[in-house]
Amino acid sequence: MNTNKRTFLKTALFTTAFSLVSKGDVFASVTPLETLEVLQEDLFPHADNNASAYFSLILKHTKVSDASKKFLRNGAKWLNEEAINTYDAIYTKLSSQKRQKILQIIAKESWGESWLQTVLKYILEATLGDPIYGINKKESGWKWLAHESGQPRPTKVFL
Amino acid sequence: MKYDYDVCIVGSGAGGAPIAYELSHAGYKVLVLEKGKSFKEEDISKDELAVSRRDLFTPKLDEEKHIINDREKDGSITRYDGEEYSWSFWNGSMVGGSSNLMSGYFHRMKPNDFKLKSVFGEVKGANVVDWCINYEDLEHYYEKVERVVGVSGEVKKHSFLEPRSTAKFPHVKLEENKVTEWFDTACENLGFESISTPRAIISRSEGKRNACSYSNFCGSYACATGAKGSARAALLQKCSAEVRAESFVYKLESDVEKITAVYYYDKDLKSHAIKAKIFVLSAQAIESSRLLLNSKNKYFPHGMANNNGEVGKNLIFSAGGSGQGRFNFEDLTEKQRRELMQRGLFFNRSLQDWYEYEEKGKNFKGGTIDFLFEHANVISRASRELYNDKGELIWGKELQEKIKKQLTTSKVLSFEVFNDWLPTDACFVSVDAHEKDKFHMPVGVINLWGHPQDLKVGEHLAKNAVKVLKEMGAKDISYNISAAPPPNLVAGGCRFGEDAKTSVLDKNCKAHALENLYVTDASFMPTGGSVPYTWTIYANSFRVADEIKKVLQG
Numbered sequence: 001m002n003t004n005k006r007t008f009l010k011t012a013l014f015t016t017a018f019s020l021v022s023k024g025d026v027f028a029s030v031t032p033l034e035t036l037e038v039l040q041e042d043l044f045p046h047a048d049n050n051a052s053a054y055f056s057l058i059l060k061h062t063k064v065s066d067a068s069k070k071f072l073r074n075g076a077k078w079l080n081e082e083a084i085n086t087y088d089a090i091y092t093k094l095s096s097q098k099r100q101k102i103l104q105i106i107a108k109e110s111w112g113e114s115w116l117q118t119v120l121k122y123i124l125e126a127t128l129g130d131p132i133y134g135i136n137k138k139e140s141g142w143k144w145l146a147h148e149s150g151q152p153r154p155t156k157v158f159l
Numbered sequence: 160m161k162y163d164y165d166v167c168i169v170g171s172g173a174g175g176a177p178i179a180y181e182l183s184h185a186g187y188k189v190l191v192l193e194k195g196k197s198f199k200e201e202d203i204s205k206d207e208l209a210v211s212r213r214d215l216f217t218p219k220l221d222e223e224k225h226i227i228n229d230r231e232k233d234g235s236i237t238r239y240d241g242e243e244y245s246w247s248f249w250n251g252s253m254v255g256g257s258s259n260l261m262s263g264y265f266h267r268m269k270p271n272d273f274k275l276k277s278v279f280g281e282v283k284g285a286n287v288v289d290w291c292i293n294y295e296d297l298e299h300y301y302e303k304v305e306r307v308v309g310v311s312g313e314v315k316k317h318s319f320l321e322p323r324s325t326a327k328f329p330h331v332k333l334e335e336n337k338v339t340e341w342f343d344t345a346c347e348n349l350g351f352e353s354i355s356t357p358r359a360i361i362s363r364s365e366g367k368r369n370a371c372s373y374s375n376f377c378g379s380y381a382c383a384t385g386a387k388g389s390a391r392a393a394l395l396q397k398c399s400a401e402v403r404a405e406s407f408v409y410k411l412e413s414d415v416e417k418i419t420a421v422y423y424y425d426k427d428l429k430s431h432a433i434k435a436k437i438f439v440l441s442a443q444a445i446e447s448s449r450l451l452l453n454s455k456n457k458y459f460p461h462g463m464a465n466n467n468g469e470v471g472k473n474l475i476f477s478a479g480g481s482g483q484g485r486f487n488f489e490d491l492t493e494k495q496r497r498e499l500m501q502r503g504l505f506f507n508r509s510l511q512d513w514y515e516y517e518e519k520g521k522n523f524k525g526g527t528i529d530f531l532f533e534h535a536n537v538i539s540r541a542s543r544e545l546y547n548d549k550g551e552l553i554w555g556k557e558l559q560e561k562i563k564k565q566l567t568t569s570k571v572l573s574f575e576v577f578n579d580w581l582p583t584d585a586c587f588v589s590v591d592a593h594e595k596d597k598f599h600m601p602v603g604v605i606n607l608w609g610h611p612q613d614l615k616v617g618e619h620l621a622k623n624a625v626k627v628l629k630e631m632g633a634k635d636i637s638y639n640i641s642a643a644p645p646p647n648l649v650a651g652g653c654r655f656g657e658d659a660k661t662s663v664l665d666k667n668c669k670a671h672a673l674e675n676l677y678v679t680d681a682s683f684m685p686t687g688g689s690v691p692y693t694w695t696i697y698a699n700s701f702r703v704a705d706e707i708k709k710v711l712q713g
């Protein structure tokens with residue numbers, strides 16, 4: 001994980017929209033959650049995992065460190081910056097093909113690889129975690145992999 | 160002096176609970192102070208997100224952490240802040256400690272483990288010593304653990320089977336996955352002695368504890384049936400000792416010869432003092448040393464029981480590493496596929512053929528190899544598929560297809576190597592001069608170094624394990640032997656010994672320097688044996704309980 005990038009960006013809360021400046025103009029405004037919503041479809045299309053909602057849960061989780069939350073948010077910002085640099089548009093406004101191109105570009109950078117890996121792990125959590133968290137709807141992720149959960153199942157969420 | 164309790168124990172895990180059990184049964188008033196929360200069987204679930212991804216049972220690293228000083232090959236030290244690098248040495252903060260979460264692979268130490276120096280000689284750069292007790296002193300207590308904590312297994316003669324006073328385990332062995340038969344055949348072909356691994360899991364119900372339900376989620380998870388021999392299920396719930404959860408002990412106070420009180424914070428950070436006749440420390444190896452080092456006064460200016468500078472020294476872990484091989488459907492018959500995917504039943508198999516071995520005319524202390532199926536955690540297994548063969552991160556359809564194939568048409572058999580982590584001057588516990596935890600106490604510093612011989616022995620064992628996987632027909636075989644310490648298998652820091660100048664504790668695990676302070680987690684161990692420690696921790700703690708009883712009886 002790129003610890004420098006992790007530490008120097010001490011920006012605002014996750015849901016606050018960040019302004020992306022290109023060629024001196026305020027180009028567009030987009031929240032990290034909006035970015036992640038599009039991104040999770042690009043990374044791991046899975047109808048019932050409810051990953052977008054899961055990201056909000058992670059960003060409030062008492063056991064996810066502030067540094068990890070910041071990294072998640074900042075990565076979304078850097079992804080958009082890369083999209084603007086390459087295609088003059090924020091990530092969410094690009095065609096699916098162009099979005100994939102951006103992902104390939106950032107995956108070659110150490111922050112990008114680390115961030116995509118982090119996002120993918122959260123998506124897998126949403127796909128394969130217990131449905132009590134509002135994810136893995138109808139146990140579709142478990143059915144996909146013929147996975148039998150351990151017993152007893154949780155009766156309350158741990159947030 | 161007026162005492163609140165006869166005995167006050169710090170830490171409710173495998174080291175502390177036998178003392179609580181024995182002394183409360185003997186009629187003494189016992190208090191156990193435990194920093195973690197209390198969970199009962201009905202609170203337990205197999206929630207992978209909570210337990211394995213969000214660390215339900217361990218402290219937050221931004222509130223409590225360690226500093227790790229890693230010694231590089233050239234002798235330089237790299238300092239890691241546990242919080243910054245997400246490097247956790249916490250194992251289980253809860254009533255019953257990490258014994259709740261163990262897999263319960265149980266092995267006794269062997270007679271020669273107690274006299275490593277006499278049998279194998281000095282090792283340059285290592286502080287190897289003989290123990291001040293021998294196997295015979297502990298055998299009765301190993302047997303007691305089998306009965307009281309509950310160990311299931313099958314006694315099978317093999318070259319390194321330790322002497323036993325009973326012919327059988329009190330619990331018959333747990334049901335085994337059919338793939339163990341492939342393993343046994345492979346061992347027979349290779350001339351290796353396959354052993355059925357004893358487990359601290361009961362195979363039939365006993366009192367409040369139900370038999371194992373083969374939940375398939377054992378290691379890292381607490382047990383919902385009570386079958387696992389955790390300190391909580393097997394001991395604390397069966398005795399009248401008072402257990403006070405969410406009580407973090409931050410300091411011991413003493414006069415010149417006795418501990419006079421321990422101080423703890425409750426969950427509202429209110430401080431309390433406890434006075435007892437006898438104090439027992441069992442906060443797990445690193446934390447026990449840290450608590451002693453953090454407890455300074457005019458009689459013990461360098462930390463409690465530390466006037467000879469021995470507290471924290473000779474920290475050890477279980478050396479070795481792990482490896483794995485994969486069985487793919489395409490190589491198997493329909494029957495074999497079904498056997499492979501059989502859920503829940505255990506793969507309990509170990510090899511100890513190389514517990515001692517000879518190489519180039521020199522005798523080496525070797526170790527144990529445990530074989531087990533890859534953990535059933537589905538998120539972790541899927542997360543291991545994020546890279547393709549070229550080492551590139553993948554996503555989308557490519558990732559989904561890879562996950563589907565690997566998780567539904569193959570299964571991984573792993574092995575874990577346990578050999579001695581030789582004690583050295585470079586591996587020890589200290590406390591940090593600046594960093595404090597949420598209780599404002601200096602955090603523990605783990606100074607790490609693994610002796611080169613540890614790696615050599617680990618390699619020798621791993622290569623033999625690989626032969627078995629190959630013979631079984633596994634593919635993608637790999638292993639990793641390294642000096643990375645397993646945080647859950649830790650010992651040393653308060654050695655026991657006859658000489659007060661070179662050890663912290665005496666033969667009975669009482670501090671040489673104090674009349675009423677005992678340490679009963681794995682801190683006392685001068686060398687660790689080539690097995691996981693918990694059976695020995697339990698057994699030794701039962702032994703020390705008998706000694707404390709004698710003291711209290713006058």
Ligand SMILES: Cc1cc2nc3c(=O)[nH]c(=O)nc-3n(C[C@H](O)[C@H](O)[C@H](O)COP(=O)(O)OP(=O)(O)OC[C@H]3O[C@@H](n4cnc5c(N)ncnc54)[C@H](O)[C@@H]3O)c2cc1C
Binds near residue numbers: 172192193443648680
């Ligand atoms: C996932 C996992 C798998 C394992 N598998 C095996 C296995 O297969 N075989 C095996 O032999 N061993 C295994 N172990 C190791 C085993 O759990 C430990 O060896 C054993 O529990 C150690 O006993 P202990 O008393 O030293 O520590 P613990 O059992 O951890 O108990 C220490 C207790 O002290 C408490 N404490 C710490 N500091 C303070 C303080 N200042 N004040 C109050 N309380 C405090 C802690 O919260 C904890 O509850 C495993 C461990 C883990 C985590």
Ligand code: SF4
Binds near residue numbers: 360371373382
């Ligand atoms: S029921 Fe058996 S398999 Fe499950 S946690 Fe308990 S001892 Fe382990």
